[in-house]
Amino acid sequence: MCLFVYNLIEVITLKVMHIGDLHIGRTINQHSLLDDQEYLLKKLVNKIDELNIELLIIAGDIYDRSLPSKESVLLFETFVKMVNIERKIPILAVSGNHDGAERLGYGKSWFKTHDFYISTEIEDSFQPITYESVDFYLIPYIEPVEARFYFNDDMITTHASAYEAIISKIEEKMDRTKFNIVVSHLFIQGGNESDSERPLTLGAVEHVPQSLFNMFDYVALGHLHHPFAIQSENVSYSGSLMKYSFSEVNQPKGFRMLEIYGEIKNSFIPLAPLRDMAVIEGSFQDVYDEAYASSFQHDYMRMVLTDMRHINDPMTKLKQLYPNLLELRHADDLKAEETSAVTIVEQGDIEIMNLFSTELTGEMLSAEQLKTVARLHKGDEDIATD
Numbered sequence: 001m002c003l004f005v006y007n008l009i010e011v012i013t014l015k016v017m018h019i020g021d022l023h024i025g026r027t028i029n030q031h032s033l034l035d036d037q038e039y040l041l042k043k044l045v046n047k048i049d050e051l052n053i054e055l056l057i058i059a060g061d062i063y064d065r066s067l068p069s070k071e072s073v074l075l076f077e078t079f080v081k082m083v084n085i086e087r088k089i090p091i092l093a094v095s096g097n098h099d100g101a102e103r104l105g106y107g108k109s110w111f112k113t114h115d116f117y118i119s120t121e122i123e124d125s126f127q128p129i130t131y132e133s134v135d136f137y138l139i140p141y142i143e144p145v146e147a148r149f150y151f152n153d154d155m156i157t158t159h160a161s162a163y164e165a166i167i168s169k170i171e172e173k174m175d176r177t178k179f180n181i182v183v184s185h186l187f188i189q190g191g192n193e194s195d196s197e198r199p200l201t202l203g204a205v206e207h208v209p210q211s212l213f214n215m216f217d218y219v220a221l222g223h224l225h226h227p228f229a230i231q232s233e234n235v236s237y238s239g240s241l242m243k244y245s246f247s248e249v250n251q252p253k254g255f256r257m258l259e260i261y262g263e264i265k266n267s268f269i270p271l272a273p274l275r276d277m278a279v280i281e282g283s284f285q286d287v288y289d290e291a292y293a294s295s296f297q298h299d300y301m302r303m304v305l306t307d308m309r310h311i312n313d314p315m316t317k318l319k320q321l322y323p324n325l326l327e328l329r330h331a332d333d334l335k336a337e338e339t340s341a342v343t344i345v346e347q348g349d350i351e352i353m354n355l356f357s358t359e360l361t362g363e364m365l366s367a368e369q370l371k372t373v374a375r376l377h378k379g380d381e382d383i384a385t386d
Contacts, residue, residue: 014132015052016258019044020059020185020222021240023098025072027064028300029326033242034071039274040241041079044255047269048083051257055131056089059222059238060096060141060185067100080116090115092129095140096185096222119183122150125166126173128180134260137170137216139163139184141223159186160208167212174215179260182213185222188230210235218264226251227268236266243277246302246327275300275324281331284308293321302327 022041026033047053063072083089095101095118105120117129119138128135147162148154156162163186174180189207210232213219219235225248227239238256243249254270278299280287283306287293301322308314308330315328 014054014134014258014260016055016057016260017044017048017051017053018057018059018220018236018238018256018258019241020057020220020238021061021096021225021244022058022076023061023064023240023244024076025064025068026244028244031300031326033244034075036242036274038075040271041075043271045079045082045087047255047271048087048089053257054089056083056091057136057183057220057238058091058093059183059220060094061098061222062093062096062104063099065098065100066103084114084116088115090129090131091117092136092138092183093118094138094183094185094222095120097141099141101140122146122166126169130178132260134179134181135175137180137182139166139182141185142166159206160212163208164212167215171215179217179264180215181218181220181258181264182216183220187223188221188235218258218266220256220258227254227256228252233266234264239268242273243300246277246279249277249279249302278302279304282306284311284314288318288321290321296322297324299324301325302329304329304331306331 022037024034024037026037048056062076065072080091084091093116095104099120101120105118108118108120111118117138119125119140121140122142125137125139128137130136142159142162144156144158144162147165148156151165153165156165163184167182170182186208187206189209210230213235217234221230221235221237224230224237225240225244227237229237229239236256239251239253240248242253243251252268252270253273254268257267257269259265259267276299278296279302280296281304285307287303287305301324303318303322303325305314305328311317315325318328319325
């Protein structure tokens with residue numbers, strides 16, 4: 001008789017779906033996207049069946065608001081029921097910067113008895129969830145101030161230093177004989193962003209170096225909405241569930257699938273939405289045409305048009321031809337706004353604060369106020385007050 005012994009890491013067979021940035025409850029210009037989200041969540045369930053998915057990762061921003069509507073909560077609950085209860089598939093989730101971590105984590109001790117794990121605070125990061133001899137570490141979105149208090153370390157002032165402290169503690173007990181996968185919600189340095197992601201901070205202090213995660217076999221991320229926001233074999237964003245702003249009009253949307261068998265293979269699988277997005281630039285006369293409009297009956301539309309100053313209520317007129325028109329801008333107005341935005345980006349933080357004060361109060365900061373703002377900006381706590 002011949003006896004063959006294999007290392008566990010070589011005989012694992014596991015299919016994982018990696019999603020994130022669901023933003024359930026999102027609206028665009030006061031238009032609810034719940035119907036679109038329900039449609040896509042049902043498609044995800046169908047893909048779970050079709051691809052024989054065994055485990056689901058949700059990398060943050062489950063909801064669009066920290067206080068989601070009851071309709072949003074019900075939609076996510078229905079999705080969880082279909083995946084976790086009806087199909088007995090484990091769910092590993094982390095809270096994102098849009099989620100209300102405390103509320104999202106309510107009941108998580110009970111949920112985990114049903115293989116539904118939600119990580120919402122630093123302490124949740126250190127105990128891996130082991131499935132088929134793969135260790136999954138769930139690190140939620142963390143503000144630097146949370147890590148500073150947790151580790152009692154005043155040197156933690158950025159997202160990079162916060163996550164470095166967390167990962168260092170994880171590394172102390174990491175089992176190197178297993179695959180180690182981390183799930184988190186953050187901004188990897190070098191990632192490409194769109195205007196629908198809520199900035200984590202002003203400036204670049206939100207960026208986290210990719211090198212912090214070198215000890216992991218795979219890094220499943222949320223926050224950036226483009227699924228190819230970072231170019232790496234073992235670090236991937238799932239991308240958002242659907243297009244959440246017109247800056248994402250050319251981005252693919254879907255999910256990532258991990259196939260683990262001796263190695264980790266990562267592929268992106270697109271999902272077709274209920275309604276796509278389109279941006280049209282031209283003149284009012286060009287687009288106010290039934291034949292032209294027939295190609296855009298189902299798309300969410302943004303129009304940037306010229307020659308409509310003389311048109312009375314152009315939005316109402318265009319909506320008769322484009323029922324899903326969500327945004328109408330005059331080309332000249334948009335150009336002026338973009339020029340102003342570029343000016344702000346080129347200014348330093350102190351100049352931006354001064355500009356904000358001027359917009360708010362009508363007066364620029366005094367020399368003494370500017371000095372105080374500068375000291376605060378540098379983190380100087382020893383500031384004299386009157």
